[in-house]
Structure formats: C-alpha cells, structure tokens
Amino acid sequence: MCRYAMYGPYKDIYACFDCRKSYKQRSTVELSEQDAKNRKYLCPQCRKPMANMGHDFKAPKHSDLKQWKKVKILYQEGITYYSCGCGGPGYRPKTLREVKEFLDNRFEPNEGKRILKRIRKILLQERADFL
Incomplete structure (x- = not known):
C-alpha cells in the first residue's frame, strides 16, 4: 500500500532557489478548493514565490551551489520529487x-528509440556529405 495514501495528507516541500532553502507547507489536499487555488507560498526570507518540489524532495546543503543549480534546472524542466x-x-x-x-534521454526509455535516433543522425550526416 502506498505510504502517502495510507497516512493522510503529507506536507509539500517548497524550495526557494534564491535563498537556497526549503520549507514544508500545508498540502493543497488539506485546504479548501478555493484556498488551494489562491494560495501562494512565499519564501519567509525574501518573499518571492517558492517552487513546489514534492513530498520526497531533500534539499541540498545551503552552501552546495552546484546541487541547487541542478535542482533548479530539473524543476524548470518540469521534474519534481513526487511519488506515491x-x-x-x-x-x-x-x-x-x-x-x-538525463534530460536528453528521459523520453527515450527503450533501445528501439535510441537506435532510430542513431539511424536518423547517420542519414542526416550522409545527406549533408552528399550536398
């Protein structure tokens, strides 16, 4: 049985990329529909909107700039840390x-698609050589 389904609403983890901090906030499941739509989670420090990273997000250390940059790039690509x-x-x-x-390969889960991509690349190269 899924942990999050069994034990009720878990808090969502929001991150502020500017301050490099994360905070647990009330889940939208706990709020009324109207409150959930209108609720904006602002960073307590800089007052900018925070990013909803999901239940399973574990923030990097404040001083680890490369890890925070990685997390921000993943978030901007629509990748968060949700699971059941x-x-x-x-x-x-x-x-x-x-x-x-990771981003280049995330939509190519099987070998067949990788082979087709390689073939397409070879054909394009041959076409360029011909012209």
Whole structure:
C-alpha cells in the first residue's frame, strides 16, 4: 500500500532557489478548493514565490551551489520529487554534470528509440556529405 495514501495528507516541500532553502507547507489536499487555488507560498526570507518540489524532495546543503543549480534546472524542466511513497520519485541525476544527459534521454526509455535516433543522425550526416 502506498505510504502517502495510507497516512493522510503529507506536507509539500517548497524550495526557494534564491535563498537556497526549503520549507514544508500545508498540502493543497488539506485546504479548501478555493484556498488551494489562491494560495501562494512565499519564501519567509525574501518573499518571492517558492517552487513546489514534492513530498520526497531533500534539499541540498545551503552552501552546495552546484546541487541547487541542478535542482533548479530539473524543476524548470518540469521534474519534481513526487511519488506515491512506495519507491520514491525515480531516478534523478546525482550531479550537475549528469543533468544534460538525463534530460536528453528521459523520453527515450527503450533501445528501439535510441537506435532510430542513431539511424536518423547517420542519414542526416550522409545527406549533408552528399550536398
């Protein structure tokens, strides 16, 4: 059974990329529909809107600028840390260096698509050589 489904609403974790801090906030499940729509979570320090990172987000150390940059890039690409609580949110790159490859390959889960991509690249190269 999924942990988050069993034990009621868990708090969402919001991050402020400017201050490099994270805060747990009331889940939108706990709020009325009207309050959930209108609620904006602002950073207590800088008062800018924070990013909803999900239940499973663990913030990097405040001083780790590369990890905060990695998390911000992933968030901007729509990747957060939500799951049902069973197995976690899935694979996320551990370092900033791995982010580009992760983003390039995230929509190609099987070998067939990778092969087609390679073939397309070869055909485009041959076409360029011909012209």
